[in-house]
Amino acid sequence: MKRLAVLTSGGDAPGMNACIRAVVRGAAYHGIEVMGIRRGYSGLILGDGIPLTSSTVSNIIQRGGTILKSARSPEFRTVEGRQKAHDYLTSLAVDGLIVIGGNGTFKGALQFVDEFSFPVIGVPGTIDNDLFGTDYTIGYDTAVNTAVEAIDKIRDTADSHERIFLIEVMGRDSGYIAVQSGIAGGAERVLIPETGVSATELIAGLQQGRNGSQSSVILVLAEGEGRGTATVVAEQIKKQSGTEFDLRVTTLGHIQRGGAPSAGDRILASRLGLGAVEGLLKGKKNVMVGVVNNLLVYSDLYEAVSRSKPISEELLRLVTILNGSESHPH
Ligand code: F6P
Numbered sequence: 001m002k003r004l005a006v007l008t009s010g011g012d013a014p015g016m017n018a019c020i021r022a023v024v025r026g027a028a029y030h031g032i033e034v035m036g037i038r039r040g041y042s043g044l045i046l047g048d049g050i051p052l053t054s055s056t057v058s059n060i061i062q063r064g065g066t067i068l069k070s071a072r073s074p075e076f077r078t079v080e081g082r083q084k085a086h087d088y089l090t091s092l093a094v095d096g097l098i099v100i101g102g103n104g105t106f107k108g109a110l111q112f113v114d115e116f117s118f119p120v121i122g123v124p125g126t127i128d129n130d131l132f133g134t135d136y137t138i139g140y141d142t143a144v145n146t147a148v149e150a151i152d153k154i155r156d157t158a159d160s161h162e163r164i165f166l167i168e169v170m171g172r173d174s175g176y177i178a179v180q181s182g183i184a185g186g187a188e189r190v191l192i193p194e195t196g197v198s199a200t201e202l203i204a205g206l207q208q209g210r211n212g213s214q215s216s217v218i219l220v221l222a223e224g225e226g227r228g229t230a231t232v233v234a235e236q237i238k239k240q241s242g243t244e245f246d247l248r249v250t251t252l253g254h255i256q257r258g259g260a261p262s263a264g265d266r267i268l269a270s271r272l273g274l275g276a277v278e279g280l281l282k283g284k285k286n287v288m289v290g291v292v293n294n295l296l297v298y299s300d301l302y303e304a305v306s307r308s309k310p311i312s313e314e315l316l317r318l319v320t321i322l323n324g325s326e327s328h329p330h
Pocket of ligand 1: 126127257
């Protein structure tokens with residue numbers, strides 16, 4: 001292996017730069033050159049590659065976003081687009097491709113691999129933490145910390161005014177960000193796609209909170225929960241309960257995707273970046289590199305996107321017990 005290419009694709013995630021750095025420096029250690037492809041698969045199609053050296057990746061480990069830019073490429077979903085991408089990689093004399101991204105990125109990679117048998121390794125980079133085959137994805141820890149910081153601030157004002165807040169967090173179809181930020185932010189309830197709660201139950205829970213000692217209530221809503229946006233859910237609650245709740249809505253949005261990566265994300269990204277390079281060197285292809293039980297592992301790329309990663313029952317139980325809404329049936 002003489003040369004490899006790396007790209008970042010889909011929603012950016014804090015820690016992607018740390019991963020690019022690890023790929024480039026890991027490759028340099030093994031005497032391999034690296035081409036950075038700008039704007040994900042679009043850059044492969046347009047031939048937008050730049051050589052990356054150890055010095056071009058200095059001073060980026062602490063930076064959010066991605067120096068390679070990211071994009072979601074509709075053209076890569078076409079056979080013609082993927083053919084152009086393959087032609088470009090061949091013209092670069094690249095022996096392997098490392099794609100840093102999430103679900104959509106890996107689905108694109110799988111099609112590419114099927115058609116051209118090109119060696120590809122996926123690195124899980126998404127704040128959603130929704131990929132099977134790794135306990136954590138790059139960016140998730142930072143996103144959770146950002147959400148917790150926001151929840152803490154909202155708690156201050158919620159408490160002063162004795163209000164209920166519905167806080168919407170990202171996560172696409174997964175409730176990971178909601179559960180962990182909910183636990184760390186001391187939320188009274190977490191609404192996630194993985195477990196359903198009816199509007200009636202929800203209102204009963206809010207009434208219980210009001211009648212109890214709580215002076216504020218925070219509900220964390222995962223964007224993919226299924227009922228709609230936080231504004232829609234708040235309207236439903238208001239409609240069904242009359243006007244008894246002083247309810248406010250905050251949607252955290254893209255702040256969850258930005259900012260300096262946490263130490264945890266920098267370390268994870270560094271391990272996975274080097275793991276991707278060394279995986280390719282060992283002849284691994286069409287796999288995702290991940291960390292499971294703190295060990296570096298390679299798993300099937302197809303499984304990474306097709307199998308679901310359930311949220312642990314222990315965490316869900318923790319939310320219920322610590323919000324004080326239920327007691328042990330003595
Ligand atoms: O996959 C990451 C993510 O931030 C999701 O949590 C969210 O649903 C989506 O991307 C938002 O995408 P965009 O930035 O294209 O609006």
